[in-house]
Amino acid sequence: MRNYDRRIPLYLNKNPYDINGTEDIFLGAVRQNLFYHILHNPEYARIVEAEMKLNGMSGKRLAAKAVEKIRKPCDISLIPPIPTALFKRRNIRTMDSRKMLIKATSSGTKGKRSEMGYDLDTIIFGAALTFRLGRFHGLFSAKPANYIMLGFEPHPSNKTVIAKTQRISSFFAPPLRKSYALKYTKSGYRLNAEGVLRSLCSFERSVFPVRIIGFPSYFYFLLKKLEASGKRLSLPKGSMVLLGGGWKSFEGIKVDADELRRLSKHILGTDGACVREFFGAAEHPCLYCSCKNGHFHVPIYSRVLIRDEKNLEPLSYGKEGLLNLITPIAESIPLLSVMTDDIAVLREGKDCGCGIQTPYFEIVKRVGLPEIVTCAQSAYDLVGFGG
Secondary structure, eight states: OSSSSSTTTHHHHTTTOTTTGGGHHHHHHHHHHHHHHHHHHHHHHHHHHHHHHHHTTOOOHHHHHHHHTTSGGGGGGOOOEEHHHHHHHHHOOOSOGGSEEEESSSSSSSSOOOOEEHHHHHHHHHHHHHHHHHTTTOOOOOOOOEEEEEEOOTTTTTHHHHHHHHHHHSSSSOOOEEEEEEEETTTTEEOOOOHHHEEEEEEEESOEEEEEEEEEHHHHHHHHHHHHHHHOOOOOOTHHHHSSSSSTGGGGOOOOOHHHHHHHHHHHOOOGGGGEEEEEETTTTEEEEOOOOEEOOOTOEEEEEEETTOOOOOOTTEEEEEEEOOOOOOOOOSSSSSEEEEEEEEOOGGGTOSSSOOOOEEEEEEOOOOOOTHHHHHHHHHTTTTT
């Protein structure tokens, strides 16, 4: 049993983008997390044994040899990345589920879903990094706000991570009133488009700011609907748009961040810097918040690798490949290194110009594995929001 949790100083650090100053701390936390999962999760241990070519080893000997290979920051690429699709097929738990205080799924009502569980430490660390990033990006406000929630109204039957994170986002500023695009009824979720539009027009006349939270695709549909009806609003000063969940299955209509900001300013009167997007995944409980230029910079709590689609070798800056996310945050499930179904590119921080020096990544497209049906798509299927 360890005497000290090496994750603690990482989440206590006040600067969420001080990668150079926390490199050794991060590496130590990764090594400890790798050791822990190998020792307490036989299935994960077998994956490590095979992928790190440590055949015939087990237990503490396997854990020690695997950790010994992770000596420098560049060595984290040796940790086997687990595809998110695997979590959708199997429960690879390290802890007893009774120790998991929060349980959530990665997708909506269709398709295979990852069933995640987070223990108390993971929850505390997740709250800490959310607070640090939210404060850094100016998302917190003591002034109450009215909320337009372009997503699901909370209900015990909805256990998706995106529903939980959208709800958390509605507490960056004290909520006055909330209007949901998808309201829960006795017969399930139903579209509340007219209610959302009425609320938005009502909130425009309030002295309190408006915060719009939801999927970027839903926000785009809302803007286009307002544009088609000839409506242009001027939201109160301090209003913000906080988007998350990606474009999912709507790649065909996807617009870039600049276009979304332009439309938002034209239709709602919001300043471009007030439109922020989040990136995350149920299998990677680490938050990424776009900077003022719309880029996802890598915080101190994680590292991002881009891997070749054919041989999974790490790629250099500017090359497209599979997105590999690394964080030592969780001990309940081996989420140390996961590989999503996103094709992305990693760029040097200096290329952004926002002032944050850490690298940033851009999502290019999804691989489109047929068995994966995402939460945004399932909600869209329910209501035909864009129709």
